[in-house]
Amino acid sequence: QQGAERAEYGKALLKELSAELTDEFGRGFSRSNLEYMRKFYLTYQDRTVQISQVPPAQFLSAKKSQMPSGKLPESRKSQTPSGKSDSPFALGWSQYVFLIAIDNADERRFYEIEAATNSWSLQELKRQFSSGLYERLALSRDKDGVKQLAAEGQLVTRPEDLLKEPYVLEFLGLDEKARYSESELESAIIDKLEHFLLELGKGFLFEARQKRFTFDEEHFFVDLVFFNRLLRCYVLIDLKIGKLSHGDLGQMQMYVNYFDRFVKLEDEAPTVGIVLCKKKQDALVEITLPKDANIHTREYQLYLPDKELLRRKLAEWGDEVAE
Incomplete structure (x- = not known):
């Protein structure tokens, strides 16, 4: 698909690929799951991330000669303005599936950081998203503060950093x-x-x-x-x-x-x-x-x-x- 979101043959290809992978490796390769995997790659291809779940043993053994499971290649690491690579973080697959549905990249990055640093469960991640935590914190900050939320999550260095509205x-x-x-x-x-x-x-x-x-x-x-x-x-x-x-x-x-x-x-x-x-x-x-x-x-x-x-x-x- 050369990076395109959709292609005319995409659905048929995924259906066929799903059947082949299921026959060879077992459960976990439904068409919907393959769509999530593809979107996961498109979302995180320029960063180093880890999946905290352990893939099926069959899948691991089949990938022995390839890169470590859950990590993207070193060449895909993004560079910060200072030239340093993003720090890797690890979440469960179900959490990534939820996060990749968030269109706003700054908002998604904020929830990635908070979920990882605070060990949020999927249920707590959904609750914080539904409560508009990012927006509630952003509304009480200046422009630089909002940028910091997206880049570093919620930092508490002064009393005002504790506040939300509402x-x-x-x-x-x-x-x-x-x-x-x-x-x-x-x-x-x-x-x-x-x-x-x-x-x-x-x-x-x-x-x-x-x-x-x-x-x-x-x-x-x-x-x-x-x-x-x-x-x-x-x-x-x-x-x-x-x-x-x-x-x-x-x-x-x-x-x-x-x-x-x-x-x-x-x-x-x-x-x-x-x-x-x-x-x-x-x-x-x-x-x-x-x-x-x-x-x-x-x-x-x-x-x-x-x-x-x-x-x-x-x-x-x-x-x-x-x-």
């Missing part, structure tokens, strides 16, 4: 239209803590819920307390289901101040506060908090977002940056 909590199983309290939301998060940690992102360790501290003979409670080992700082999360108020922001400011002065160690970074709410108000945040406040408001939703809508927002954001 946070997607569909795994909690709460009905968007049903009434629920902040304590019920908190309990649902604790019940699904592993999923919530994955949604928060890299480096999070859970410390406590309803963390109590006493100041001036009055008790205060922080909804959720985490520590991020990459930033080496406490991350406090306050949950709000109603309309965000300046009192919510002031309360979080007090929590952050208390942890900075009485809880964190000298070699740890300043505490980060996140008010997770149904509807944030940027104007209220801007007028209430000082510019250097280490406090952020982010929305959450209980359903998977519309990926096409996220993509349109990202495209519009890109046009604004280019102007």
